[in-house]
Amino acid sequence: MYHPLAYRMRPRNLEEVVGQQHLVGPGKIIRRMVDAHLLSSMILYGPPGTGKTSIASAIAGSTHFAFRTLNAATDSKKDLQIVAEEAKMSGTVILLLDEVHRLDKTKQDFLLPHLENGRIILIGATTENPYITINPAIRSRTQIFEVYPLSEDDIRLALQQALLDKERGLGNMPLTIDDAALNHLARVTNGDLRSALNALELAAKSTPPNTDHVIQLTLTIIAECVQRKALSHDKDGDAHYDVISAFQKSIRGSDPDAALHYLARLVEAGDLASICRRLLVIGYEDIGLANPAAAARTVDAVLAAERLGLPEARIPLATAVVDLCLSPKSNSAYTALDAAIADIKDGRAGQIPDHLRDSHYQGAKALNRGVGYQYPHEFYDGWVNQTYLPKSLQNKQYYFPKETGRYEQALQNRLKELKRRKKETPPH
Incomplete structure (x- = not known):
């Protein structure tokens, strides 16, 4: 039976594992478990092709336990029962359960007692964040280890x-x-060893020998055989949210090079909708009153990008990203609103003052609605000392201006002036 090169080259013991030395290197936790013959169930979490299956098979090879592989999405409860029966007969079975985040309740309920008594040592493999996607009953019985993309x-x-x-x-x-071909293959697969090995085998077996009976693998041949592993991602997956998070935090941190890098990842993934939505959020969440014009320009850039579509959309998007990165930052407006919302949720709303209540109906005056309201436009500078907050929230301050950006500095000066006048002017 034919097995691909990536399958054939799986490590037979921990010494043959490539990468992930933070887990399997000397003195590290998985190596300690194997050396002490104290294996416990675990979940290996990380991108495809980074060695989750390899680590599981290496553990089995290093301990000589029986090793079985199932898929939580496609294999049935009956398949789990077969593994459990084997464990009863032979003692202990290491079960690699791929896509462990897809384990349904029926299979989970069957598996749990076998994990408790140690007959089955579960090694769950997933590309999804286990703290989000895996049931707490499984998480509480396993250790969670993250694996990382392999280096070049x-x-x-x-x-x-x-x-x-x-x-x-x-x-x-x-x-x-x-050498150029080998380096290219190591680089463009972005840490996915499975893709690299499969591309190497395809190149080797599809290239005819030269006149010296040698199969010469050149950069051109490798480039034709490798399926470039772009830094794209499932738009509902964990990697998507990591890239979006890094994108916004790089703009917030005023690092245009990092922000453009993460923008490039999202562009390569074709994720125009997420880019546009995130830029609009950033324009108002992170730039805000420090530079309202930048937020307005971002809206224009997003409209242009949506009209153009990819790949041309990258042009206004890049402009907006650099603009937002190098703009002064302020989150004062929305944090003020969040503080007000927190008061509402905590029941600190209070009754609206009578002079602010609606008076546009017959009988309102008899209820004292709107009586005593002062129309600011009739006063100097459009301002009059008048109570607006409910009585229970008098003197409450939500908005605290920042001194980043000329616009908000002007707002701060205006606020200081109004507070001074409020102290000096009796209320109407």
């Missing part, structure tokens, strides 16, 4: 091992690979 050096090392390995790899083929 890690990928290059694994590719070289596959080229030399005569038993499981391509060592029996008359292969040579240019």
Whole structure:
């Protein structure tokens, strides 16, 4: 039976694991578990192709426990029962459960007692954030370990091992690979070893030998065989929210280079809707009153981007990102509103003063509605000392201006002037 190169090159023990040394290196937690023969169930969380299955198979190879693989989305409760029966007969089974976040309640309820008694050591694998997607009953019985994309050096090392390995790899083929081709393959797969190995095998087996009977893998050949792993992501997945978060925080932190990097990721993913929505939020959440003109320009840029569509939309989007990055920042307006909302939720609303209540109906005057209201436009500078907040919230201050940006500095000066006049002028 044919198995792809990535399958054949899976590590047989922890020493053969490429990368993830924070988990399997000497003195690290998974290595300690194996050395002490004290394995516990775990969830491995990280991007595709980064070694979750490899770590599971290496653990099994290092402990000599039976190793079984199931998929939580496609395999049934009966498949779990078969594993449980095997565990009763042989002692302990390591179960790699792929897509563990898709485990339904029926399968979960069956699995839990077997995790409790240790017959089944679960190694759940998922690309989704387990703290968000996995049921607490499973989380409480497992340790959660994050795996990271492999570095270019890690990928290059694994590719070289596959080229030399005569038993499981391509060592029996008359292969040579240019350094530029190897480096390109290590780089463009963005930490996904599975993609890199599969591309290498395709290149090796689809390239005819030259006149010297050597299969020469050049940069051109590798580029044609590798399916470039773009930094795109499931728009409902964990990676999506990480990129969006990094995008906004880079703009908030006034770093245009980082912000443009994350914008590029979102553009490459074709996620125009998320970009536009986030830029509008940033314009008012992070820039706000420090530079209202920048927020207005962002609205114009978003309208242009939506009209143009990708790829041309990237042009106004890049302009807006740099503009927002280098603009002064203020969150004073929306944090003031949030403070007011918090009072409302806590029941601190109070009764609206009578002179502010609606008086546009017959009988309102008899109820004292609107009586005594002073129309500010009839006074100097459009202002009159008058009570507006409910009595229970008198002297409450929500808005605290910041000194970032000329516009909000002007607002601050205006607010100070009005407070001074309020102290000096008797209320009407």
